[in-house]
Amino acid sequence: MTTNRTAVVTGASSGIGAATARALAADGFDVVIGARRVDRLEELAAEIGATALQLDVTDEDSVAAFTAVIPRVDVLVNNAGGAKGVASVADADLDDWRWMWETNVLGTLRITKALLPKLIESGNGLIVTITSIAALVSYDNGAGYTSAKHAQALLHRTLRGELLGKPVRLTEIAPGAVETEFSLVRFDGDEDKAAAVYRGIDPLVASDIAEIVSFAASRPSHVNLDQIVVQPRDQAGAGRFNRRS
Template sequence: MTTSNDRPVAVVTGASSGIGAATARQLANQGFHVVLGARRTELTEKIAAEIDGTALPLDVTDRDSVRGFVDYTAELGARLLVNNAGGAKGLAPVADADEEQWRWMWETNVIGTLRLTKGLLPALVESGDGHIITVTSVAALEPYDNGAGYTGAKHAQAMLHRTLRGELLGQPIRLTEIAPGLVETEFSLVRFDGDAAKADQVYAGLTPLTARDVAEVIGFAASRPPHVNLDTIVLKPRDQASASRAHRRQ
């Protein structure tokens, strides 16, 4: 493990790939010492070596894993928390809902965000210029058919984050919600249990966002002066109008 070397400390969850990995690189380029948390430490260790950061094992669904992660990062002096860990499982109507898939989505997106946020809040406030950035989704803004498990979890995650905006009013801490539309990462591959053909169809005929697109927006929010709070940022591909409406070329 390396130390922060007087750089401000940013914590990124779900940092082994996709938006999390891109965000870690973006924030490192902006002068942060990044602590990368994820289950796949073989991936985060490579990124940490590349950006002179710190990789720690983290399973947001495991209370003990979160406790150990929080204890270390709080001692290091976290100033920025990017709640990025999350995901979707399945695409079934409510009538055919798989309770285990729903449970995983709520544990990962909602309870995981709660655990990290609650655990690091004292350190973020103590920093004198704390910032919590939570990556939700356009699924936190509207429903879509066959997606109730994910949209429900993302709505709950967003409400957790937005409630903090009022509860922490007057404290030296900012809160930003990033709500992306279609981003081509491992997201759909996880949703369809590794079925690459199904995952590819999600992005067929349009140009989706990239992980780097989202990371750059996160970096922009993090780089604003302390008195500037970007509450909610919604970003979608030009080809996407809503969670259920997109233009696809033949």
């Protein structure tokens, strides 16, 4: 049975975002999906009965246009983000850093700020932010991404306190290795380097994270799942894997 509850998912053209949109649609939400690749969005929207809208979280006008046409929001899933490069601090590419901060941090801020009044107005809102174990640790050659994810996570965690007493819950999901297009983007389309990240392990897949989002969204209004860290069994922290080949 469908409901009038609306879920908004950013970065929904592939990976965790697309899987989350499918899961929430199956749960009966009216789903609004946003991303830059509109052709992929429209295919997904046709599959699950969602509303597809172009969205670039790094662009103020795009965010304004996207959020202006959504009349109600009960669940917001901040999924848009990503990594670029594996340079050391000494060799840092400032353009890569800017992209990571604009997408992960300011992108999350723009969407959340714009939709927050509607989440509060819903009377039972939920903000889910997909961060990473990179929001909890540091590792060599990853400072651009880990610093952006730390900042994104602290934005989310700060909002948890600032909204105390308001009818909005906040859940942070921090995944480890999930086999999606993430590594392909990080390595600028190099398929061999991307595949090597997951070689010899059984990584998480996008639907694993989507099921957790679905579970969080189905909890009673008095239950707040503050932070969920999820990794493959073959992983025990950033860069530490049990590789069988």
